[in-house]
Amino acid sequence: MSEHDIFLHDGQTEYRLTVEKGEPWGESPWLFTEKDTKDEFDFLGEGSRQTRFEKGWVLAHNSQKYEIKDNGNCRAIGNIPSFNRILYELNGTVDFLSSENERYRISCHADKDSTETYSIVGKVLLEALNSYPIYVGFPQINISNTEKSRGQYRTQWRSLHCQGKSWNGTANDCVGPVWIRLVDTTNGIEVFRRKIYVLPKSFKLDRMISAEGLPGKYRFYGLGKAKVTTENGETITEIEHADIIEVSCPSIKNTSLPQLLVKLYWPTHGQLTISLPYPQRGAMLQLAGKTLQYDDYVSLDRMGGLRLLLQDPIGSESYWIEAEPLMANHTSSQSI
Structure with missing residues (x-):
């Protein structure tokens, strides 16, 4: 599923805005209910829902099994091979269990629908060009x-690199690609899960923009035991x-900047790749996380999503952006 997120940030911390049906669907079971219109269904949510x-x-994923609870019923009625999922029709209460016994609970005929929404909030690396x-x-x-107390939930994480290991309840040593989840401590039911990418809390970076043919540089602080490599063999x-x-990048004869892919590897936590200018x-133009090349086309209704990055060691220069509107049987050029 594609990810469509809206964020607000105050210069230090980025806050995800809740968008109806805007979250990408994850690995948990997906619950649908029937609309008033026959043979149409509403997506109610994922994970544990009522x-x-x-x-x-x-x-539910092919690897997940179900367990009947409280006079419930459940039967498989189809599958979607492209999603590796089986479609179940159910009533009452049914638990779905992953291959590692993580438990999700689906309850029908409850007093009301689940209304909880979940979002991940934290300090993000604003310099990164990654789409996530x-x-x-x-x-x-x-x-x-x-309406439930926040105290009955516990946040846990586990490295994607070490599937099968126990979940961690503290933030110590949390780096790399990880699963983060929320568990109801009263019954052990998992209610929410996402895959995220985490750098050490102590991480910082400095960027030195190249000038007069000299190499540009990045300095990374607080990476601990991470091994650092780049895709193109920078020093x-x-x-x-x-x-x-320190990563030293030779000067290149190109004003349309490529991305610098920095790969961080922790032996016990796997690899995380940062895309940097x-x-x-x-200058660089990005749309939907992808860098545009010279002569690429952008439709007018997507212009609001363009991201422009300008870099200059002086910081007081003026720039021209040349745009060429293309219309049926007519082409004109305009500088902005």
């Missing part, structure tokens, strides 16, 4: 529209006893 309707329809947020330090899971220097790693004077 509905006031007598029946529900769940798409990279968190600096362990983020928090926010719960909205719930990497480790400054001993200072926990500093090449540290050289120039």
Whole structure:
């Protein structure tokens, strides 16, 4: 599923805005209920959910098994091979269990539908060009529209690199690609889960933009035991006893900047890739997380989503953007 998110940030911390049906659907079971219109269904949510309707329809991963609870019933009625999911029709209460015994509970004929919404909030690396947020330090899971006490939930995480290991309840040593989840401590039911990418809380970076043909540089602080590599073999220097790693990027004869892909690898936590602007004077246009190349086309209704990055070591220069509107049987050029 594609990710469509809206964020607000205050210059230090980025806050995800809750968008109806805007979250990408994850690995948990997906619950649907029937609309008033025959043979049409509403997506109610994922994970552990309840509905006031007598029946529900769940798409669960092929590897997940079900367990009947409280006079419930459940039967498989189809599958979607492209999603690796089986479609179940159910009533009453049914638990779905993953191959590692994580438990999700679906309840029908409840007093009301689930209204809880979940979002992940934390400090993000604003310099990164990745299409997904990279968190600096362990983020928090926010719960909205719930009558339950926040104290009955526990946030846990587990590295994607170490499937099968136990979940961690503290933020210590949380780095790399990880699962983050919310568990109801009263019954052990998992209510929410997401895959996220985390840098150490101590992480910082400095960028030195190249000038007059000299190399541009990045300095990374607080990476601990991470091994750093780049896709194109830029020079990497480790400054001993200072926990500093320097990446030197040679000057290139191109004002349309490429991306610098920095790969961080922790032996016990796997690999995280950061996409950064090449540290050289120039410009870059991005749309939906992808860097545009010279002569690429952008439709007018997507112009509001363009992201322009300008880099200059002086910081007081003026720039021209040349845009060429293209219309049927007519082409004109305009500088902005």
